[in-house]
Each structure stands twice: as structure tokens, then as C-alpha cells.
Amino acid sequence: METLKCDILVVGAGPAGASAARAAAMTGLDVLMVERRDRVGVPVQCAEFIPAPLLGEVDPAPGVVVQSVAGMRTILPSGATHLMRSPGRMIRRDLFDQALARAAEKEGARLLVSTRVLRMEGGEVVAREKGASHETRIAAGAIVGADGPHSTVGRWIGSENRHLIQAAQWRVALAAPMEVTEVYFHQDFYGGYGWLFPAGREANVGVGRKRRGASDEAIGRVLERFVLRLAEAGKVLPKPIGTTGGWIPAEPVRRMTRGHVLLAGDAAGHAHPVTGAGVSQAVIGGRMAGKWAARAVKAGDPGLVGAYEEEWRESFGEVQERAYGRRKLLEEGWDRLETAVKASWIAFRQYYA
Ligand SMILES: Cc1cc2nc3c(=O)[nH]c(=O)nc-3n(C[C@H](O)[C@H](O)[C@H](O)COP(=O)(O)OP(=O)(O)OC[C@H]3O[C@@H](n4cnc5c(N)ncnc54)[C@H](O)[C@@H]3O)c2cc1C
Structure with missing residues (x-):
């Protein structure tokens, strides 16, 4: 089985993934984005x-x-x-997402489309390209899970969306x-x-x-x-x-890192729990995740990814908690x-x- 190596693997090339990839690639690290869709941003699943x-x-x-x-x-x-x-x-969400992915590529990030991340095995990520008969292993210094509401990466670290x-x-x-x-x-x-x-x-x-x-x-x-x-x-x-x-x-604030893994955007449950809007949080939070993933890899200290969670909570924690509380009022x-x-x-x- 072929093994790809990179400093930072970003799973998903939506707004969170592309923003994380761009921020990490800007530091000069080798960044790989893996996206299961054939074209970034297509089909659109958004009110735009x-x-x-x-x-x-x-x-x-x-x-x-x-x-x-x-x-x-x-x-x-x-x-x-x-x-x-x-x-x-x-x-146009398709053009928006494509522009973000292109901006990441311009900074040197690589993009593999039509490739689905499947599982983690022996510390490496296993992915499969559409139609391929073989799987590909990916070894990375840090992994950003930006793979949307039903995040595979979130499952690996026991932090999944439940609402x-x-x-x-x-x-x-x-x-x-x-x-x-x-x-x-x-x-x-x-x-x-x-x-x-x-x-x-x-x-x-x-x-x-x-x-x-x-x-x-x-x-x-x-x-x-x-x-x-x-x-x-x-x-x-x-x-x-x-x-x-x-x-x-529509989640309360929850853990978004473990070991060398970080979650961003919908994978981390970062959409607004009342309005459902999530593009802003994906872009801004994704950028934060990419920045801290890069710092952790450069310093050889996976513990640094915890600083992402701290910075995120400082910026968005209060807004998210209030919104989750209001959601409960609405339902009750x-x-x-x-x-x-x-x-x-x-x-x-x-x-x-
Ligand atoms: C119907 C609808 C309307 C919405 N309207 C709005 C709105 O008007 N405004 C707003 O701000 N927000 C809106 N949202 C929310 C917004 O779309 C999300 O918050 C936003 O897309 C989150 O970005 P993301 O990058 O975290 O995730 P996504 O945009 O979901 O990107 C995740 C990417 O990961 C890829 N992926 C998933 N699993 C794997 C895997 N195993 N391997 C490889 N790739 C994988 C997916 O193909 C996808 O490209 C809406 C959502 C829906 C469903």
C-alpha cells in the first residue's frame, strides 16, 4: 500500500478545511487536503x-x-x-468554496479530490480514491478534521455531533x-x-x-x-x-482536540445553534486550527494544539453557549x-x- 507523507493532513476541503490548509501552508509546512467530492463545493448544500x-x-x-x-x-x-x-x-457557495481552496493551493497546499478518508490504522490515516482498487496510507504530524457534520475524524477522537x-x-x-x-x-x-x-x-x-x-x-x-x-x-x-x-x-461547546488531532467547522459542531449559520465560524475557526496545527508540528509538541481550543473558546465560546441555551428555551x-x-x-x- 502506498504511503503519502505530509506535515499536516486536512480532511475535507469545505470552508473550514480550506481555511485551515491555507493558514498552515503559509508557515511553509507541507499540507495535504483530502476531499471526497469530485469538485470542491459541488453540490451546494447551503442557503448561501x-x-x-x-x-x-x-x-x-x-x-x-x-x-x-x-x-x-x-x-x-x-x-x-x-x-x-x-x-x-x-x-454562490460553490464559487466561494472553490476560491478558498484555490487560496490554500496558492500557498502551497496540495489537494486530492475524489478521495475519501476511511479510518485511522496504526497511527496512519487510510483513504481511498474513487474507483481505485487499493487504499492509500497517509502519515501526518497533525490532522485537522474539517469533514462536516458527520465527521469521521470526530469519531476517532470521541467528539461527534449529537444534536x-x-x-x-x-x-x-x-x-x-x-x-x-x-x-x-x-x-x-x-x-x-x-x-x-x-x-x-x-x-x-x-x-x-x-x-x-x-x-x-x-x-x-x-x-x-x-x-x-x-x-x-x-x-x-x-x-x-x-x-x-x-x-x-446545533451543539453546546465541546472538546475539539485530542493528541495531534483538531476539529474545525461543522465537524467540531461550530455552526450557530439557533440560526444554523456556520460558514463564518468555519472560515475563522478553520484558520485558527490550521495556525495551531502548524505551530505544534514546528515545535514538535502535539500539546500545543490545545491552544487552538483555548483561542476558539475565547472568541466564540460565549456566543455558542448562549445560543445553545436559547435553543433549549425554543424547544422547551x-x-x-x-x-x-x-x-x-x-x-x-x-x-x-
Ligand atoms: C441546507 C443548509 C443550508 C445552510 N445555510 C447556511 C447559510 O445560509 N449560511 C451559513 O453560514 N451556513 C449555512 N449552513 C451551514 C454551513 O453550510 C456549514 O456550517 C458550513 O458548510 C461548514 O463548513 P465546513 O467546512 O465545516 O463543512 P462542509 O462545508 O460540510 O465541508 C466538509 C467537507 O468535508 C468533505 N468530507 C466529508 N467527509 C469526508 C471524508 N471522510 N473524506 C474526505 N472528505 C470528506 C465533504 O465532502 C465536504 O466538502 C447551511 C447548511 C445546510 C445543510
């Missing part, structure tokens, strides 16, 4: 909203920004609405352009919400909800009903141009949803109390 300041953190490639967003309108179960100013951008939100989304035509995103709370979307995010003449319409059990209605049907309601309100055309979905972590108060939303959704003052 990012807060405006994030663009200042990355090098926005041409075509990434689809439109500006001035704020977010929350629609409560009673129909009451609340508008919050929160400037953001709707982006996942299921999401489904249609791309639809928009009846008229919109300058704000819309978020809908409804009994159908337990522990989550429905969204209508404008993207020029089209929009991403989706539903995120926590699973309660086998008797749950299929999320596809919940989404279809939501789209029909939006169509009746004259906002969208009820025909999917494209469909996607996925899983979003679901029978009185209007009141629960006012106590637990980011648009309302009580959220920050």
Missing part, C-alpha cells in the same frame, strides 16, 4: 447567506456575490413580523426581487424555521427542523407545503429549479411558540438578555 463582514476576511472571487441583503424579516406564527437590520450577502438539525431546500423563481431575507416560525418546523433567502431573480426556500422520531412527517412534504404557502402569498413560483439539503449541528417552549420565539430568536432583545 453570509454576514457582510465575512467578505473582508476572504478574497472574494468574481461572481461570488449574487446580491446584497439589508436585513432579516422574522415572521411569527401569528403572522406578526419583525424587521432587523443585518447587512449580508447572498453568495443535528435536518434541512431541505428548493431553489425557486422569485415573483419580485427582495432586499431582505425572511425567516418563518411554524409548528411544522420543530426546533428550527423556514427560510426564504433571495438570490437575484431566484431564491433559496428551505426548512430546518429537529427530528423527534419515526412518526415525523417527511421533511420533503413539510417543505413542499411551505413553498405552496409562499406561492399563495405571491412571493415565489412553486416549482423547484433545484433541490438540496443536509444536516446542521414549542407549545407556546410565539412566546418561545421572542425569548430565543436573535432578532429579539430578550435573546441577548
Whole structure:
């Protein structure tokens, strides 16, 4: 079996992995990114909203920004609405992710696509390229697990996501352009919400909800009903141009390192536990993980990866813990949803109390 050697192995080339790889490669180390998809960022599994300041953190490639967003309108179960100013951008996530991966390659990181990391064996990582008859071993000084919500690397260190939100989304035509995103709370979307995010003449319409059990209605049907309601309100055309979905972590802060392994982005459960947004945390936290992985390898001291966890907790710990607490309020108060939303959704003052 062939063995590849590198200083730092990054599993997954999403925003967290590419940002980690870039930060580590900038220190001159040999960095290898391994991505199971054939093309980075494809298929898109995202509603494609990012807060405006994030663009200042990355090098926005041409075509990434689809439109500006001035704020977010929350629609409560009673129909009451609340508008919050929160400037953001709707982006093309495929181009965004590809630009981040290219930036890492420009710093010298290598990228292997169509290759899935399978397991850890005798201190080495085992991966297999799509269609290959043989497996490849990878020996690395440090490993960054940036492999998303169902992280294989997280399993190796006993730190997995346990609170996942299921999401489904249609791309639809928009009846008229919109300058704000819309978020809908409804009994159908337990522990989550429905969204209508404008993207020029089209929009991403989706539903995120926590699973309660086998008797749950299929999320596809919940989404279809939501789209029909939006169509009746004259906002969208009820025909999917494209469909996607996925899983979003809604986790309390938990361990993100062990030995020479670090987790970043969704693999570490770093999406916001109430909104489900995770691109910013993936980019910024991924960069931190890459920086500390590189320092640990350079110093020959795996213990240094613990400093990543400390820095992350300082930057994001409080926000994440508060959001997880608000999520619990939302779920516990679901029978009185209007009141629960006012106590637990980011648009309302009580959220920050
Ligand atoms: C429907 C939906 C809508 C969302 N909308 C928004 C939004 O509007 N705004 C926002 O900020 N966030 C949103 N999110 C969350 C956001 O997409 C994630 O937080 C973000 O993608 C996290 O980045 P990441 O790099 O950690 O993980 P990912 O983007 O999931 O990247 C992980 C990468 O690892 C690869 N991988 C996985 N396993 C392996 C393996 N074994 N071997 C090799 N490669 C592997 C995957 O192919 C993938 O490319 C949404 C999520 C969903 C599901």
C-alpha cells in the first residue's frame, strides 16, 4: 500500500478545511487536503447567506456575490413580523468554496479530490480514491478534521455531533426581487424555521427542523407545503429549479482536540445553534486550527494544539453557549411558540438578555 507523507493532513476541503490548509501552508509546512467530492463545493448544500463582514476576511472571487441583503424579516406564527437590520450577502457557495481552496493551493497546499478518508490504522490515516482498487496510507504530524457534520475524524477522537438539525431546500423563481431575507416560525418546523433567502431573480426556500422520531412527517412534504404557502402569498413560483439539503449541528461547546488531532467547522459542531449559520465560524475557526496545527508540528509538541481550543473558546465560546441555551428555551417552549420565539430568536432583545 502506498504511503503519502505530509506535515499536516486536512480532511475535507469545505470552508473550514480550506481555511485551515491555507493558514498552515503559509508557515511553509507541507499540507495535504483530502476531499471526497469530485469538485470542491459541488453540490451546494447551503442557503448561501453570509454576514457582510465575512467578505473582508476572504478574497472574494468574481461572481461570488449574487446580491446584497439589508436585513432579516422574522415572521411569527401569528403572522406578526419583525424587521432587523443585518447587512449580508447572498453568495454562490460553490464559487466561494472553490476560491478558498484555490487560496490554500496558492500557498502551497496540495489537494486530492475524489478521495475519501476511511479510518485511522496504526497511527496512519487510510483513504481511498474513487474507483481505485487499493487504499492509500497517509502519515501526518497533525490532522485537522474539517469533514462536516458527520465527521469521521470526530469519531476517532470521541467528539461527534449529537444534536443535528435536518434541512431541505428548493431553489425557486422569485415573483419580485427582495432586499431582505425572511425567516418563518411554524409548528411544522420543530426546533428550527423556514427560510426564504433571495438570490437575484431566484431564491433559496428551505426548512430546518429537529427530528423527534419515526412518526415525523417527511421533511420533503413539510417543505413542499411551505413553498405552496409562499406561492399563495405571491412571493415565489412553486416549482423547484433545484433541490438540496443536509444536516446542521446545533451543539453546546465541546472538546475539539485530542493528541495531534483538531476539529474545525461543522465537524467540531461550530455552526450557530439557533440560526444554523456556520460558514463564518468555519472560515475563522478553520484558520485558527490550521495556525495551531502548524505551530505544534514546528515545535514538535502535539500539546500545543490545545491552544487552538483555548483561542476558539475565547472568541466564540460565549456566543455558542448562549445560543445553545436559547435553543433549549425554543424547544422547551414549542407549545407556546410565539412566546418561545421572542425569548430565543436573535432578532429579539430578550435573546441577548
Ligand atoms: C441546507 C443548509 C443550508 C445552510 N445555510 C447556511 C447559510 O445560509 N449560511 C451559513 O453560514 N451556513 C449555512 N449552513 C451551514 C454551513 O453550510 C456549514 O456550517 C458550513 O458548510 C461548514 O463548513 P465546513 O467546512 O465545516 O463543512 P462542509 O462545508 O460540510 O465541508 C466538509 C467537507 O468535508 C468533505 N468530507 C466529508 N467527509 C469526508 C471524508 N471522510 N473524506 C474526505 N472528505 C470528506 C465533504 O465532502 C465536504 O466538502 C447551511 C447548511 C445546510 C445543510
